[in-house]
Amino acid sequence: MTALLVQTLNGLAAASSLFLVAVGLSLIFGVTRIVNFAHGSFYMLGVYIAYSVATYFGNAFGFWGGVLAAGVAVALLGVIVEVAILRRIYAAPELLQLIATFALVLIIKDAALYIWGPEDLLGPRAPGFTGAVEIFGRPFPTYDLLLIVLGVAMLFALTTFIKRTRFGLLLRAATEDREMTDALGVNQKLLFTAVFALGCFLAGFGGALQLPREPATLNMDLNIIADVFVVVVIGGLGSLYGAFVAAVIISLVKAYCIGLGNVAMFGVEFEFSKLTLVAEFIVMALVLVFKPNGLFGRPFSHPRASEVIETPIGKPSNVQYATLLVGLMLAASLPLVFDEYTSVLATDVLIFALFAASLGLIIGTAGLGSFGHAAYFGLGAYGAALAAKAGFGFAPSLVCGVALSLTASIVFGWFCVRLSGTYMAMLTLAFAQIVWSIVFQWDAVTGGSNGIVGVWPPELFSDRDNFYWLALALCGAGVLFCWWIVYTPLGYALRASRDSQVKAHAIGLSVMRLQWAAFALAGALGGVAGAIYAFSKGSISPDVSAIPRSVDALVMVLLGGINTLLGPVVGAAVFTWLQDTLARSTEYWRAVLGAIILLLVMVFPKGIVGSIQSLTASMKKRSAA
């Protein structure tokens, strides 16, 4: 019993800094609707800056000053980022800020590597809070007690601040009703910058407070970002109390899992500590299934700039058919002109093009959010690999992979389409993480973290050029199918559900079922990509369904241009090629990749294809006039 109580305290201490970071993200999202991937990076910078200041001065002033300085410095950086980058692309389609912040993640990581070096940096203990006190007969760190108090204090400080100040009023107004803030005549630009700075301050401050508990490492950004998203979503987007309660719930669940350790149940030994890998995502999935807007969230009126920019599609024109034919012929002749490795790289491009195109079907045509598309890529890959290992032939294995991802997307989709907006996107992420953790832990079947090796295609296709042609045929067919769908009644019905849900209902369309169908279809096509991927590499491991792969797909779609046919394909090609080229020729390739993506986002705010299209359209208009 006392063990349980002490674990509760452990959980509360862990919840404190999680809360601070998460509440920052929640405020930013509430007001600006930006899904800020770089929030984890700001947190990481907080830890590093606090480390530098604390070790430079080496005394109590250095430590506590460093904690504050970290918050302020990160807030300043936030202002720069908001003014220099994000502000320029608020008018762009929703989610585009997402890839801008993703680019920032890459840049900040390399910057931290450059400034602080590769080694982990363990900070000093907090002056005055170095030891432990006896609680229930167990030594408990005094710093953890301080953290608990600080967490609660910050909750009250923030609530009071938001309740009592004019800034708080505006902040609440902007979160709850955008039109109202417009009506209040608020300087929206200033409000956005201020909120972004506040959120960043909290991230940096929360990070700095972790300094006595964990070393500054270059992996902190991605390690925390998923947790933070989860907290924000469980609590309800934009909700202060929600973030606090969610942080506490998650931390407690983890602490109890650890406290339980190995338990024999029904004669089977069960290791609860292993659950800590996915505990937060299981909690999130459960919460969202029962409370579609999180614990304390309200349904969001509508996302900012949700208006879709897309010209009517109609039927493919002769020019389009001709272009397609020429494109296919060029693609098919690629191995005849270029070397073997070009075929290898182009095979990757094809696979990711299909993966991105299938995601484009969901987020473009159907207008639904998905942050977890890698689940279906991964299941396609694992389904195919496991079938191949079980002795199935090449084609049947591909079918098995697709069947697995289709099944999963049907099941997951059923839950996901009941939600909307960012909540839905986060539920897809939760499912993807659950898939990932099963694959990661089920050693006996999936090979655990090592994955499965020896998944090669038959002799004929072990030639890289032949495999490329095969991939061109399969992925090409998949991409064409994605395109085709857009022209069909189903595609129109999907776009109708996206453009105006009430109207779609009123003309007799079952919006939810349509979206479910789109989800299942996209999952299956993502599975095709995954299955081919497995055979192109000969081996797979859990990273095929991990978060970075989902993010890559999002970046490809948005970079190329959401709501354009060609966008995902172009995005996949550009992203894959860039990564391959940069990783080969520069040392700080990650930062360069980030900078190029940022540049592309600035130059092509509607995605590469989208921006070129509207440019040519406006040129046509001008010449016609």
Add this chain to the structure above:
Amino acid sequence: MKTKSFLLAALIAAVGLPASAQSTIKIGEINSYKAQPAFLEPYKKGWELAQDEINAAGGVNGKKLETIFRDDNATPGDAVRVAEELVSREKVALVSGTFLSNVGLAVGDFAKQRKVLFIASEPLTDKLTWATGNDYTFRLRANTAMQTAMLVPEAAKLNKKRWGIVYPNYEYGQSAANWFKKYMTSQSTSGIEFVEQAAPLGKIDAGSVVQAMLDAKVDAVFNVTFGADLQKFVREGNTRGLFTNRPVVSLLSGEPEYLDTLKDETPAGWIVTGYPVMEINTPEHKAFRDAYQKKYNDYPRLGSVVGYATVKSIAAMLKKSGSTDVAKMQGAMKNLEVMSPFGKITWRAQDHQSTMGAYVGKLAKKDGKGVMVDWRYVDGKTVQPTDDEVKRLRASAK
């Protein structure tokens, strides 16, 4: 080379000319440079030091060694693509490197499929040379089973009944925990109990884990965590008194990569495997350390040794084979003897595992820094399973 467009490379390939003048031997090196810089930056330095030494001495078989470094983005898929590039476009004689076990296994399987030689330097998974071992894959570093076996005699000597095991929740941690349980159970006459804590890699909730160990009333701890998890575990353990009167046996914690970070937090008395870099004064290590310090104005880390020994092994192999023919190189790798900074190592024929060992000793604090004391070198060949066992383990491999 980089600035030349791939069109040119393609043209050359198309006419069937050899891609480069044959005055150098190209080695393809694949690693997670961006994902694991703490290990791999010193690794690359060690690598380049060895290559410079060899080339300064005239190279191998009259040719200079040239390494093409590639980042694998820490994913097996990218690693395989990069390997394709190295083999087909750069025409490297062999591929080498890798840090993560899943990446190592993927490149190993690629090597088998494409019939190229792969010298894995760092990945620790047992499977690389056993369950999924193959004719084309060789590995330098002592695998997880060997690393664990080095500590088992010390752990057994402690005569403790109830062991807490803390490990990162992925294959390396699971495998180490399993070997430990297996070896310990087979060593002891009275029953031994184990209490396990699996922590997500890089995200250990150290306070809770330490608390759980205390509540479980363990007599001793076997630690497998490393990196950030280790630092967190140590600090919480120190604060909460987990390590007072409770011996700890710990994998890899004596490596400078980790001790440098722990500094005055270093838990004295832990029995660890590691690398007491400043105290090994064998001629071969002293020469290595001096050369490294001279070139980089920094002391070597374990990564430096791994990179250095990999290149030295490759050079020795090439000298022995006298050619870059794959079959000849495969043959030369078997029973190859090389002088490494840790002394002479042998690349075993039966499982393609080198006998490079590690140092076992105790942690201590000296001038606010962590050091290893009472250490001794454990030769890798003394902690290998029997040849019969190896044969059985490799049975499923082809």
Add this chain to the structure above:
Amino acid sequence: MTPALDILGLKKSFGGVAAVKGIDFNVNAGEAVALIGPNGAGKTTCFNLINGQLKPDAGSVSLFGENITSRSPEALFRAGVARTFQITATFATMTVRENVQLALMSHNGSATKVFCFATSQHAARADVLLNDVGLQSQSSRPCAELAYGDLKRLELAVALANDPRLLLMDEPTAGMSPQERDGLMQLALTVCRERKLALLFTEHDMDVVFKFADRIIVMNRGRLIAQGRPDEVRANEEVRKVYLGSTHV
């Protein structure tokens, strides 16, 4: 004769606000009925309750004697209910014709086909409907470019695509010139008479109401305060009070 639409004791509140407080009325086939009342009276809420967009707290809605309370909008569309929206709702990324075609596809149960081009479906019929509402010249324009009045017309064409038995029009002529209003309402009335469909519309323009409605139902603050022939309603004291200051009445 069973009325086309029969409403009994319909109630709906949002949190604390009671928007519709128990009302009864009916509409017969071939009859045009106007539902009027000041802003916030509960007219749109009534429409939302009838076409299934909202679920009533109490009461029932019957269509030709069949209880259709709380059915989904999709199901009611199949049952022959069509509506237009006060705040126009169209599919902005499609052309005018495509909007109508999609409604036709849905009506014919072919909106989930995947082996044909959407734009080849029911093109001729769509053109007829667009011609009826006077949008033939705009049929290939992106819907996002249309003027407000044209959007209203498009909404009517889309609603008629369902060949409805009950047509609900929420302020169909807002934003139109007087001539346009008459044209549109005349069309709706013709369809109503010819196909014997029940037409229920809300309207703030009293000229339109008195000119086209066979019967008028007046709501205020969620209650039905009067109903009857236009001249009866015009004479009603309470209606006059509600519309005090409004010179139209």
